[in-house]
Amino acid sequence: MSTREITQRNVGVSAALVAGGAGIVTGNPTIFMVAAVALVYAAYQAAIGDPEPTLTVERDVDPTDPLPGTEVTVTLTLTNDGDATLPDVRVLDGVPERLAVIDGSPRFGTHLEAGASDSVTYTVKARRGDHAFTDVAIACRNLTGTVEFAEQITVETTLSCSASVDAVPLSGQTLSQSGRVPTDAGGNGLAFYAIREHQSSDPMSRVDWNRLAKTNELATVEFRETRAATVTTLVDSRQPVAGRAGAPTAVQFCAYAAQQVGSALLEMDNRVGAAVYDSCETLQPSANRAQEQRLEAFLEDVVSGSVATSSGSRSSWLLDTDTRTRRMQSPTETADRYGITDGGDAVATLDRSIPSESQVVFCTPLLDDRAADAAKRFAAHGHAVTVVSPDMTTGDSPGSTVERIDRTARLDTLRGTVRVVDWTPAEPLAKALTRAMERWA
Structure with missing residues (x-):
């Protein structure tokens, strides 16, 4: 720990001596008493000295392996292991450069008695990748503020936000080319x-x-x-709803699942594309190296569009209230909005855009019957369908309970027709996929 002595102590002592002398010469008791108090204070500080602080720093993150976009709580705890009181302790945590602090502050000041602890809590938003925290910067000053001890303490903490998918369950609907399916x-x-x-x-x-x-x-x-197989990841962009304030929306979870599945399938030498239900935007399947970047950009646009839609209206489902509030669009409204013909039939429009030999991985929260019916109709059109459904009904409100019952009924109905992956976003997607593959085996 480095020590920096601030020169104000010597200046203060000199000023006190001059003032004391002036008080004696002039016979002014007030000036003399003020100078005497300052000298006694300086003498006390010199007598007790400035022992070097002994500190322990702990950092806790929750969760340690979050999904992208999830809020992560960081708690930094400082303990005074020495025998002396630390009157002025200032701390700055080393937040990873790519993580944004969205609540609280990694900077705080405190006063620590011997053996006492204090902590600060702040929130960052997780981003994909591994993020290592840097050193904690600590500065301790003595009671008079004339001596400062500074130190950089290393607390090894890494926030992993990859949750990569290694295997994706696909059916036997394949191409003639060799691959891994x-x-x-x-x-x-x-x-x-x-x-x-x-x-x-x-x-x-x-x-x-x-x-x-x-x-x-x-x-x-x-x-x-x-x-090899041709796979289209289909994202349900109609429900930009979050389970709680500040949490990722259903569209963000669906886009995340589509990106993870698509990346894993491209690694397995498959042809991968994407589409949006029910705006009918499509990214044609391909297997070249640039397809993963195109897929990521396509899905980012899907999420951006859903955020703009939800911020401009209140048509999203409110699952965190005591009632179920929703505004259902009629087929005519949907057709007017997206220019879809066939009586507003998004499935028929998408089926004409998706290759006939393509499997469909439909990422949807299954919050209405339209999504379940769409999955069945894609299967009826000859596509092998796998539904990946993030559960957005985990709240405790009566509205969430009713929606949870409805969603469970849709899942049970779909399992008789297509493959279903029931994913609770609190767990890694890879774990849900593995559990589903074990069940199908």
Whole structure:
């Protein structure tokens, strides 16, 4: 810990001596008494000295692995481990550069008795990536403010906001190109699939030599083929509602899920596109390196559009109140808003834009029957559909309870037609996907 002595102490002592001398010479008792008090104070400070502070700093973040956009509470606790009182302690926490403080302040001042602790709490908004906090800057001054001890204390804390998806459950609807999606077809691959009668065109490496040795019959081993797939991530942008004030909205969660799923599928050599329900905007599937950047930009526009819509009207669902307040748009209103023909049929319009061989990953909170019906109709059009549904009904209000019952009924109905991933945003999306794959297996 570095020490900096502030020169005002010497100046003050000199001034007190001059004032005391002036009081004696002039015979003015008032001046003399003021000077005497200052000298006694300076003598006391010199006698007790300025012991070097001994401090312990702890930093706690909650949650430690948040989703992007989630509010993270940071608590910094300072403990005086020394025997002396610290009259003036000033602290500045080392907030990561890319994290914005949205509530409170990482800077605070306090007074610490021996063995006492004090803390400060502030809130940052999580962003994707790993964010390391820097050193905590501490400055301690003595009672007179003439000596300052300064120190940088390292408290290793990293906020991880990746929650990356490593595997995505897809059906066997694939392309002819090789990839990583397991199919129900035998051929070249790694996992055993079946044994069939040998044909003259079969390669020698596929002959079942063990069977030949036992039965003197030729047979061919087939492996489960893995192929590439075309996938369209469909985002339900109609419900910009949040479970509580300051939390990400349903549209943000849906866009996040679509981005995570899309990135994972691109890593697996699949063709990935995106679309919006029910504005019918689309990003055509592709598998090149630039597609992930195009996908991210497309989804950012979806979120920006939903924020602008929600701030300009009160048509969103209010799940954090004691009542269910909503304004349902009629098909005609939807058609007028987006210019959709076919009687305002967004599914039919999107089906014409999405490749016929494409699977659909529909990210929707399932807050109304239209979303559930859309998933069924995409399946009826020949698309393999997986619904990823963030649960926005976790509140305790009567309105949330009713919506939770309705949503559960929709999930149960959909499970008989399409694959469903019920995702509670408090847990990583990857965990919900893994749990769903285990259930389907």
